[in-house]
Amino acid sequence: MTLVWIDETEVTALNFQNETVTDPASGKTKRKIAFDFKVTSAEYHDIAVLLYKMEFRIRVPEQNLDFVAAISNYSTSITNLYEEDQVADYKLELTEKA
Numbered sequence: 001m002t003l004v005w006i007d008e009t010e011v012t013a014l015n016f017q018n019e020t021v022t023d024p025a026s027g028k029t030k031r032k033i034a035f036d037f038k039v040t041s042a043e044y045h046d047i048a049v050l051l052y053k054m055e056f057r058i059r060v061p062e063q064n065l066d067f068v069a070a071i072s073n074y075s076t077s078i079t080n081l082y083e084e085d086q087v088a089d090y091k092l093e094l095t096e097k098a
Contacts, residue, residue: 003062004033006050008014009050011070018033021095028098034073040085055070068096071093074092075089
């Protein structure tokens with residue numbers, strides 16, 4: 001488990017991956033993180049509103065990471081979490097902004 005802060009929201013990340021990628025357009029290196037996390041029906045609205053922003057301040061204190069990123073890949077196992085007591089598996093990939 002790794003704690004990831006997306007703006008001011010704390011997420012418990014599973015299968016956390018941290019890598020450096022090269023931007024093909026600029027040739028510059030960027031940080032990229034990917035992880036899974038659980039979202040309950042109760043959390044769904046707040047997480048959906050947060051992710052619609054598309055650009056975030058990312059902090060991973062235990063890995064000394066702090067950067068601005070955008071969503072580069074995203075998926076969820078359930079698209080309708082309005083039904084009570086549902087839990088979805090989210091997969092999120094965030095790449096550092098130039």
